[in-house]
Amino acid sequence: MDRDLLSIQEVRDLLRECKVAQSKYATFSQEEVDRIIYEMVEEIKLHNEKLAKMAAEETGFGNWEDKVLKNKFASEYLYEYIKDMKTIGKLKEENKVIEIGVPMGIIAALIPSTNPTSTAIYKVLISLKAGNGVVVSPHPNAKQSIIETVKILKEAAKKAGAPEGLIGVIQNTTMEATTELMKNRNTSLILATGGEAMVRAAYSSGTPAIGVGPGNGPAFIEKTANKALAVKRILDSKTFDNGVICASEQSIIVEEESKREVIEELKKQGAYFLDRDESKKLGEFILRSNGTMNPQIVGKTALKLAQLSGINVPCNTRVLVSEETEVSKNNPYSREKLAPILAFYTEENWEKACERSIEILNVEGKGHTMVIHSENKDVIMAFALKKPVSRLLVNTPGALGGVGGTTNLAPAMTLGCGAVGGSSTSDNITPLNLMNIRRVAWGVSELEDLKGVSNSQYTCEDGKLEELVKKVIADILNR
Structure with missing residues (x-):
């Protein structure tokens, strides 16, 4: 049998098994579900370093040390946020309405190569926390590390009492397999994180989907900001796992009066400003002739990028910076x-910076994330009211703030971009996005109440029924 046919059959088998398992799992109590989540987190903690090293070696993206932290974030940090979250059975009761958590069924979890193991951990945990089963579709370039991650989670869940088949992962990774997973009638929801084409395919599959668009967040350093701290945060973010988190900063915008100070601070902290020839060389390496980004740049260090594009830079260079004036799809730096x-x-001034940031976001990254460093609350609020983003981060690193690491946003590896970004939600995705809420509502009024008619105001005396009818009709016509 052809490989694509084998992969399609594998997906159908995984979905059938998951459907049976999820129907059993849907009867579990909140306590039983929470125990399974706890045991999965406790087990994955023991493998964070191994999985991080596997991901870095297999993909060539980022560095394993930062991937350890991402794995920890997607398990332990996430667990602290969701452990007391009510998702099963009766959620709350007030005003004669009871809300009941209802699992969606089976979640199709599409995993990218940029954050493979952490995203797999995160999606499996939030799917099961909401009472769902999950079938994982690994990115082919990160297949082994994702499969190993899911295997560990699956075994831990089974030991804790989860039904066999509740967690599945595609071994034969093909486009046909992913398409079958997205379109199969047993799939209840697609949770898509990855390239723009894949996310579009998820939304056009006919199955409900939550997807994320590309990030392209500018960072505005306003004149009242602590410049040294702002630069530190931006470079910390942009070098974390070599910049593969989509919420990381892509541009810096400054006002004319702050330019010299910010440039000096950037250079002091390890940024290298390219001259025109160097910028042209690197730009030609970044953007391919078909207008797409060269995958060879993803997750590489600044030194490696300089080497690949034929540029000589100091050995302490952390980030490569190109001074730009143009914003367009043809400019790789925007x-x-x-x-x-x-x-x-x-x-x-800040007003022009505001316009420039909108221009950048309209080229790419609408609905995702932007960062502002400022102590001026009026300017911050002006940006908040105007920017087409779902997250405006203030005085924090973009990569870590967007996912909820250095902010109080919900911890998440999937960041909704809202309608403006082509997404179905602007949330940081949590278990609450992967469940339906059934509402039980008691009647609190009668039809007469809605019409403003009180039964007690009309009484029928003996022999006067005709008069009563006329009075009721007259009252209704006069309203």
């Missing part, structure tokens, strides 16, 4: 770059 590369724009 696009999403999942690597330690930044564009640098200078504007006359």
Whole structure:
């Protein structure tokens, strides 16, 4: 049998097994579900380093040390946020309405190569917390590390009492397999994290989907900001796992009066400003002739990127910076770059910076994330009211703030971009996005109450029925 046919059959088998398992799991109490989640988190903690090293070696993206932290974030940090979350059975009761958590069924979890093991951990945990089963579709370039991650979670869940087949993972990774997973009638919801084409396919599959678009967040350093701290946060973010988190900064915008100070601080902290020839060389390496990003740049260090594009830079270089004036799809520096590369724009004032950031987001990244460093609350609020983003992060690293690591946003590896970004939600995705709520509502009024008619105001005396009817009709006509 052809490989694509084998992969399609595998998906159908996984979904059938998961459907049977989920129907049993749907009868579990909140306590039983929470015990399974706890045991999965406790087990995965023992493998964070191994899985991080597997992901870094298999994909060539980022560095394993930062991937350990991402795995920990997607398990232990996430667990602290969801452990007391009510998702099963009666959720709350007030005003004669009871809300009941209802699992969706089977979640199709599409996993990217940029954050493979952490995203797999996160999606399996939030799916099961909401009472669902889950079938994982690994990115082919991160297949082994994702399969190993799911295997560990699956065994831990089974030991804790989860039905066999509740967690599945595709071994024969093909486009046909992923398509079958998305379109199969047993799939209840697609949770899609990855490239723009894949997310579009999820939304056009005919199955309900939650997807995320590309990030391309600018970072505005406003004149009242602590410049040294702002630069530190931006470079911390852009170098974390070599910039593969989509919420990381892609451009820096400054006002004219702050330009010199910010540039000096960037250079002091390890940023290298490219000259025109160097910028052209790197730009040609970043953007391919078909207008898409070169996958060879993803998750590489600044030194490696310089080497690949034929540029000599100091050995302490952390980030490559290109000073720009143009924003367009043809300018690689004004696009999403999942690597330690930044564009640098200078504007006359904060109003012009505001316009520039909107221009950047309209090219790519609408609905995702933006960062502002400022102590001026009026400016911050002006940005909040105007920017087409779902997350405006203030005085924090973009990569870690967007996912909820250095902010109080919900911890998540899937960040909704809202309608403006082509997404079905603007939330950081949690178990609450993977469940339906059934509402039981008691009657609190009668038809007469809605019409403003009180039964007690009309009484029929003996022999006067006709008069009563006329009075009721007259009252109704006069309202």
